[in-house]
Amino acid sequence: MPVMMAVAFLAGLTGCSRPEPEQAKTVLVVAARPAEDPAGVAIGVVRSASLHAVAAQNGGRVEKLLVDVGAHVRAGQVLAMFDSRAENLKLASATADAARLSAVAEERRHNFKRMDALMRASAISQSAFDAAKADARSTEKAAASARDLAALAKRDLDLTAVRSPIDGVVAARPVRLSDTVAPGTVMFEVDGQGPREVVTSAPAAAVALLQPGMSLRLRMNGSEGRGVVTEIGERVSANSSRDIRVRIASGDFAPGSVVEIVLAPDRTKAAGALVPASAVIAPAGTAKAVFIVTADGRLKRVPVSLKAIGSAGALVDGAVRPGDRVVAAGASFLTDGMAVKPVLTAR
Template sequence: MRRLILLRASTRHAPWRVFGLLIAGVLALSACGERETPEPPARPVLVVTPADGAGSGVAAFPGEIRAREESALAFQVGGQLLRRHVDAGAHVRRGQVLAEIEPNDLRLQQQSAQAQVAAAEAEYARARTDRDRYAALVDQQLISRSQMDAQDAAYKAAQSQLRAARAQADVAGNQAGYTQLRAPRDGVIASREAEAGQVVAAGQAIFMLAGDDGREVAIALPESRIGQFAIGQPAQIELWNRPGVRVSGTIREIAAAADPQARTYAARVALDGDALDEVALGQSARVYLSGDPSGGILQVPLTAIQPGAGDAKAVWVVDRATGTVHAVPVQTGAFGANTVPVLSGLQPDALVVAAGGHLLREGQRVSPVDRENRPQQPERPKPVDAK
């Protein structure tokens, strides 16, 4: 009887024990879940340093590899293009025949000019003989002096006609030689503009010849910043097919006037001699030029400026030690087209977030990269030992 009462008592309290065990298990699982919550990934951000003008001090311009001397080759006379001896991409030597036009008509003109020279020579010989005979007769007083003067004039006219005929023959001979188009210098045929059988006019481009005497990068400088650049200024050139490898060069030429439509100044950046073997005509390149129109004042992009407290302005700065961002109040100057000068509040080597600042929050972890998509890895914080 006593055992039956105890059994009933233990059965009556069992549900409460089970419920307590379930609560304890849920709390334990919740605690484990909180400990295993993964840290959110670092947000990628574009950063610049104010020391380089945030792109104002070191500017990158797209360009194309060109020859220093580019010549449009054309015939000096017109005619039908008879044959073409070279193709685009061929390397040619000075004096090499590149193309020919039909020479028959010009050869006939040359023959006609030579015939006129023969006729003028005969007329000159007759006039000279008559002059000598008239000179003997005038000494004997058999003819008048006026007749002698007329013969002298006829002799001089025949002499001038002979000179004119010979000059015409020389011109005709030169034109007959112009039926062959020859390379004026060593170089590469950059392009071909005509085909065999085509009738071409004098001066019409047949080939574009790129000389072997140097390679340059053709770029366009913006009108708003043209005062930052000058002839002889050093530059760095990076080929698009060789990222990260830069070769040296200098600005050789800047156009005196801006393009009326693009409002940019055409410029040429000459590559140093050591780099000539590494480039090919038509390659794309990026030219880096340094300039500081602000007299050393730090610059940041307009997109880096964020609203601060009241009317103040701020920028997000990446903490190199922790990899987190913090809002830093700054004092700015007059806004430019793309950048704004920072008068105070920033260090020259600070990593300033240049884009996407409106998506950040104080203390957020970020992954900074520069304009060339190269990671700017900050120092990783040391792990804290759990106690």
């Protein structure tokens, strides 16, 4: 009897126990966006079509920086100065040598004129006359060479001042005070305030639909403008892209701005939705799919077909609508119907 009572008591406890609640798994989700062909969008940086790179011709140690980014400058204005002590010494020495040799050459010219007059009067020998003539010529050549060296020293001194080639605005200044720069190093970029352009690359299939003169839509942080295709590269790169150059016709896009170029404005709208490429899963032997989070916090596996993929994401067709919460990553480790805690993340 006691044993039967104990068994009945344990059975009663077992019947009263409840299953543990299902633990919701945290997943990162994004909102599916309206469909837009990702191959129809390229990203580029706005630059001035009249941007001039100002490089150091001789190089040296930067002693003075006279302008900063954003400064308005005039053609010929000094932007920076190198340490010029060595160049000043060379110029002083070369100038002194040129002056000394010029004086010697002048003296030898006068001597040759005198010897020439004596020779006409048969007062000196031919050898004395020839020696005076050779002496005058050699000293004149030496004086001319010294003057050339002085001119070169003057040029080197002038090059210790870095000047703007155009009127414009300083767009970049990659050097710092006391830097030692090599000849040819770009020290400033001066924007001539002319037309702006975007030079970028895009999938070759999309670029094949373009032609010079075509008007394209530009976008940046909600603002829009227009651009005109001015140049299309012929070479296809290893990643199947081609270069394009677009001149900005309208829109407030300052040099340095990052803009989207809609390459085929009449073909951007499509059926389906745009989701992160990492959201699309395709386990072996199964169709492609994405997981969406339902209103009750559970996962729903939705079969999709992949129409295109690019930098903007994956364009999918199926029962996915703009605004649906799509699992952004790690979907391969999830199961249909699982309870989840969605965390919205940036695209």
